[in-house]
Amino acid sequence: MIFLRRQLPLLITFVMGLVFAAQYYVPHPASEQLLTTVNKWIQIIGGFALVLGVTSLFHLHAVKIRRKEAGWGYSFVLYAGLLGTIAVGLWANGKEAVNGALTAFGWMYSYMMVPLQGTMFAILAFFIASAAYRSFRARSREAAVLLVAAVIVMMGRVPLGEYLVPISGDFSQWILNVLNTSVRRAILIGISLGAVALSLKIIFGIERAYLGGGKE
């Protein structure tokens, strides 16, 4: 029993990890086939994980409604949106359009999902402005450098900027292409080493946080 509980998961991780790391070095079609199959499997298993999440969401709002917490009425709105979408979606067999004509599910997607999502994104435009006002202060040399770079790039990306300061377009391009690339590259190298180290530790059973409960 102890073996099943503690060792079996580690063994599975170990075997799967080695097999799929090795898969990369094998160009044979059999190895490609293996990769496609397991990708499909992961997708299926991931689908079940959603059940966990949805149950948690249902539970959270059910509690809110039961306890009549502040704003519990909105939980009903949430339920209505959720169940309504599912009903409409199943009715349309999960298809947004049939023969080029929108289904009710497609209608919900185009006229509810897309505007809601797009508007949340658009709110970022306002927030980015207020963030700039609040935090772009030349408190230190570093902060000054940051704000100057931001201003140059903002100038260089629009017609008015290119018109007022003709060099700003090329200069902002240079900052983006050379300076920005070098920094992102260094950050990437660093975090990639971290990611590889972590993956190795997971495969060899040294890191077990993903199993929950940290140490045991």
Next chain:
Amino acid sequence: MTFAERMLHIDRRIIFLVIGVCTLVPLLYPVGLAIKVSPEVRSVHDHIESLPEGSVFLLSLDFDPASKPELYPQAVALLRHAFQKNLRVIGMTLWVTGAGMADQVITQMARDLGKENGKDYVFLGWSPGVGSLIITMGQDLYKAFPSDYYNQPTKELAVLKGVQNLRDVNYVVSLAAGTAGIETWYVFGKDKYKFELGGGCTGVIAPGLYPLLRSGQINGLIGGLRGAAEYEVLIGKKGRAVAGMDAQSATHFAIIVLVILCNVFYLSIRASRGKADPR
């Protein structure tokens, strides 16, 4: 609290308002700031310009509502240009979720320019298959689309007279928000049936399509809202995209001015208090 301090802790809703106004006003009353036209946009325009009246122009609107802000203005500009040049326009989409919107833009533009459905243009709608659909169209257009979006039999349409398959199409432009788009049209269409192909795409995927442009697989590329604005400048009809670029300039400068102001206030406070950080 001094004036500068008050200004530093200004209610952020005022900033929101500034940004909102700076976006909305240019959209409603475009100024039309000069926009540099890039060669890749110009080549799409010049190709359409070079087509004689009555040539067949196929516009594939391969995007869904999520990419509307960038690709819709491109579609409007291209359709306007094609209709003005009295080309025969065929509209279609490879994205099932985009059919309704595509129909809307074509109908709207045709109405604005006094074009008649079936005679000057046709909207074929969507049909499954993506790559194989393009291949079928390359062999026989009427097999791929026996009827158009409004269920009119395509064989009887005046606009399609003399058009058997994709070889009879003079220019194809795909406005794409991803795959099932420009690459698809190249691989399954242009490669085999030898029509000229142009593209338009969202800003996000544009860098990935530049290799196709450099190798001549597509003859031009309209990238994002900026590309749409350039096209509008070329056809001399400044529309949403140009207005969008004005709005973009306005907001960028609003932010730059805000940043400068906030530093002026900040530094003036710091000067009056010595070196202490007035956070």
Next chain:
Amino acid sequence: MPFEMLLGAWVAAGLTLFIFTFLYKDNPLFKLAEHLYVGISVGYTIVKVYDTVIIRLLYEPMVKQGDWSLLVPLGIGMLMLARYFPKITWLSRIAFAFIVGVGSGLAIPRIISSYILKQVEDTVRPLVSLAAEGGPTFTYNLLDPASNLNALVLLIGVVSVLFYFFFSIEHKGPVRVAAHTGILFLMISFGAAFGYTVMARMSLLIGRLTDLIEFADPQYGRASLWLLLATVATLIVWSVRRGEQKEG
């Protein structure tokens, strides 16, 4: 104008405005849109997962093509639900172990390839190039990403930022200088990325506002205008009533 499009315009314009009210203050209209959004998006994901996973990846291949090997992922997926039964909770670990094991294995060689080798390969460039007549020269055109000067700047940037990320040595002496240069590079890059993103976000805002302007057209029954009025009126009423409640 077909009815569903007209209705769509009204709904889309309304929801857009409701979300925008968040800029003023958290309020019932935003909360309504927010909860609706969460509901619809979860519902949408459930339908899509049902359609792709249950129907297209599981049911059809198993029943129509007799691919019974899919019972394996089905079984592993079921194990995940063991979390709900305290006695057999440990079974769900098998599912986690499978996913994480495959993920880690796949990651290692691919990360080395595209984030380490590829990046190193592209940073290691000769600092001289051959001129047309054959002699070595140093090209310093800043606008050409492949020029020697840019190769040098790139190298300095990568090296100094890497120095900043050393954790097991003290930052003093030359390391300190390098790490400090690294910080400057970091800040320039952050500033540039910030400025660049401003453009992308503004395009989205422009897109939303363009839609609202379109829906203000008479053919949509001036949806945006009427809804804007209604939204503002609701907000005023709400603020007044809340003010009264606070006083009372």
Next chain:
Amino acid sequence: MGKSQKTRELWSPFRYALRITRPPSRGFRRTGHASLLTGLLFLLAWAAPAMAAELSAPHDVRVIDTPSDSGGGLTILWSKADYDGPDVRYQILMGEGAEKKMVAEFPANSHYVRDAKFPWWTRPAPRGFHQYDIKTGKGIELKDGTAYAVSVAVRRGDERAEAPAVQVVPEPNWVNWNQMNNLLLVLLFGAVVFGSIRAAKRREIFLRRIPGLDAVDEAIGRATELGKPILYLTGAGDMSEPATIAAAVILGRVAKRVAAYETDLMVPHRDPIVMAVCQEITKQSYLEAAKPDAFKEDSNFFITTDQFSYTAAVDGIMLRRKPAANFFMGSYFAESLLLTETGASTGAIQIAGTDSDHQLPFFVTTCDYTLIGEELYAASAYLSREPVQVGTLRGQDMGKGFILAVLALGTVLATVGVLFGTDLPLIILDLFKDLK
């Protein structure tokens, strides 16, 4: 095009008969260290009759199954010739007799082995040789295990010369030798990491202070003073991402402090598995802090997987519950700014840590402290002081040191290569290339 091709083929026998042999090209002598096999082939080609004064058939033609591929591919190699230039064209032909067809035609100064990016350990012929790969696709189908006849012809205007066809069988391979440098690095780095973990178990390893971390305690303290809750986000990643694991480890530390002070903790999630894991971790922390009763199962809760509806909900929580401290650890996308700006407007202390480089600018500008990239991993090691974590960090530092050395040495070697026109530095440089 097809038509003219046929005419040319009709003509070729005559031209073939009129040819006079001619010594091989200069190019071959330069790459004189060719393998024994190439040498033999070269002799064969030398012996072959019928070579034109102006245009000789391609020499040393060798056709092999494309090495390190998944099958359906053939590689043709032949030496370069005097006449290589833009006006002369090579043709690749497949099949025999009437079924012979042209697969490709290209200028004779293109398609060299050196363009094909082989590392030195798998290069099938000297770098000056020509190379062409025939692959399944684009109207060609090569079946594994079937023999194909392939030949190379050269054409200048109307002149044409063709080398004899070679039979070869395409096959899939079991090892991609081009990527062995990748494997070598994995093994090397693995050894370094495990070695330093062992070292860390035996003795203390120095870690420099990370300034953002002092702020963690400060933030928890302030929340307790104010009697307000703490909001902790673990990001958008799943449990196999290092950032998420680091976020979960740091959550464990934060939860322990929070438990000791009996402050409220809220952890909204986007990934159900991460939620499940974090629940366990939080529970454990409360146990360790000897406050198991204070643990609430629903302090970790799921909202939705969708980016913006999640954000809208978390923003709502910030505005309604007004947490005194917001932690943003893990990986983030465009939602970062929506979260941090809303948080800032409620006056909370904000501490972020992420390896999502594209979101770092927003965290850096809007949060009080930000753990940049690897600092996030370092923070979890610094806080836990576990030998495994500390040792890993040490191993990563050694990896970075190694890469720094490669960058410096590599640049010097590459420069020397250009200055002296030599290929020798490639022996080292090839080891650090990403080859497919």
